[in-house]
Amino acid sequence: MLVPTAFIFAVTGYQLGMNNLAVIVTGYMVPGNAMANMICRVYGYNIDDQAEDFISDLKMGHYSKLPPQAVFRAQMLATFIQTLVTIGTTNFLIASVSDLCSVTQIDRFVCSFPRSLYADTIMFGLVGPERMFNSLYPALKYCFLIGFVAAIGSWLLRMYFPRYLKYVHPVLIISGVNRWGGSYNLSYYTPGLFAGFAFSWHIKRHYLAWWVKYNYLLTSGLSAGIAFSGIVIFLTLQYTKTKFNWWGNTIISSGVDFKRAATLYEVPEGGFGVEIGGFQ
Structure with a gap:
């Protein structure tokens, strides 16, 4: 699936991970094995994600007028360093951070992605897609058909109405809906x-020469600046527990998501969903 997903990424700029397909296939292959399901999910996500990021960096280096061999050497060196740093940082966090991955962790090390990974592993590894699609939520099977028909329908509509549907892409629409329930909110x-609107629409249409010469250099500089600023902010402010009482630091804790206090109904006795032992 790497080649078609890379094509979609090249056309739309959106990375379509294969982790969902990996957990479903693995759930049918080795039902009830949560560990195997989790491993296949991680590999299903990282193979295409890392390959697409690798190609994207080479493309960015090309547009930024950087020598390809120098970019490749930088990628290899950075990958080696990052692997050691990640392993060391992970072990350090596990050994030194109290209440790690808890929703009450004082420094907000709540581990949103591992929690999502854990939920998917339980859902498709232990419960399994056979029960999910046949007993618990049988209507979900039709989502595969809906996605297939939507792709063909969008292709036909763009053939007959290219002027009006030039920028309409079903992958982006469906993936945008998927972002609604992700780990991050719209502020990200x-x-x-x-x-994107300013540079890829306004500036490109009215100042094309500037856009061709500086656009990719600018985005490379912005990306590098964010990375360096993150390191500086952590070492000088977060690590030293420096506090600033301003809107940007307090708004994140003012909503119901942070306080985990929102609810519409009282939880019934026995919880929601299928009763324990009710699915077969």
Whole structure:
């Protein structure tokens, strides 16, 4: 699946991970084996994700007028260093951070992605897709058909109405809906929307020469600046427990998501969903 997903990424700029397909296939292959399901999910996600990131960096280096061999050497060196740093940091966090991955962790090391990974592993590893699609939520089987038909329908509509549907892509629409329930909120994506509109629409249409010469250099500089600023902020402010009482630091804790206090109904006795032992 790497080649078609890479094509979609090249056309739309959106990375379509194969982790969901991996957990479903693994759930049928080795039902009830949560560990095997988790391993296949991680590999199913990382193979295409790392390959697409690797190609994207080479493409960015090309547009930024950097020598390809120098970019490749930098990628290999950075990958080696990052592997050691990641392993060391993970072991350090596990050994030194109290209440790690708990929703009450004081420094917000709540581990949102591992929690999502754990939920998927339980759902498709232990419960299994056979029960999920046949006993618990049988209507979900039709989502595969809906996605297949939507792709063909969008292709036909773009053939007959290319002027009006030039920028309509079913992968982006469906993936955008999927982002709604992800680990991050719109504040992570809205600034990118404004920046993308400004540079890829307004500046490209009215100042093409500037866009061709500086656009990719600018985005490389912004990406590097964010990485360096993250290191500086952590070492100088977060690590030293320096506090600033301003809107940008307090708004994240003012909503119901942070306080985990929102509810519409009282939890019934026995919880929600199928009763224990009710699915077969």
